[in-house]
Amino acid sequence: MTSTAPTPPAPAHGDRMMPMGLDEDRAAELRAANINPRTGLATDYLNHFNEAIMLLEMIPDMPECSGDFLEWRPLSYAEHFHLSNFKARDLAISAYETADPAIRAEFDQLAGTMTSILTAVSQAMREASQDKTRARLAEQATAWVKPLVMAAGGVINGGSEGDIDYIMTH
Secondary structure (H helix, E strand, C coil), X not given: CCCCCCCCCCCEECCEECCCCCCHHHHXXXXXXXXXXXXXXXXXXXXXHHHHHHHHHHCCCCHHHHHHHHHCCCCXXXXXXXXXXXXXXXXXXXXXXXXXXXXXXXXXXXXXXXXXXXXXXXXXXXXXXXXHHHHHHHHHHHHHHHHHXXXXXXXXXXXXXXXXXXXXXX
């Protein structure tokens, strides 16, 4: 019979958990760039979706803003940072590419869902002939996408069961 020892928690620095293999210098570099060292992800990417939400929220009161929303285009994580003025954009892309595959997959699924919703709503708005219809589409899309942005923020910030377990034992 073999026994397995429990996996030790990731090294901690202060109150921040760090993934195995991440040295403090790299973690500090990521933190300084507003990239979560535990996940390798930056909340700046969510600005891309928040922009779409902001435009959608304007449509019910100002129907002429639907054109601004229709100009919004989906961007991948890397595309967003390549086109942004984010000063550590290369670091953000590199950290994303080397992030834990499970974390990245969860995050990418949420981003993909938001993109699918926004793209479908954009197509429906193009086909709608009445401002009232576009306003309703905007309200519904906002109700769907806002919670997904919050969930994606949770992934970026490392909200997980493992973190709770660590906190409860320390």
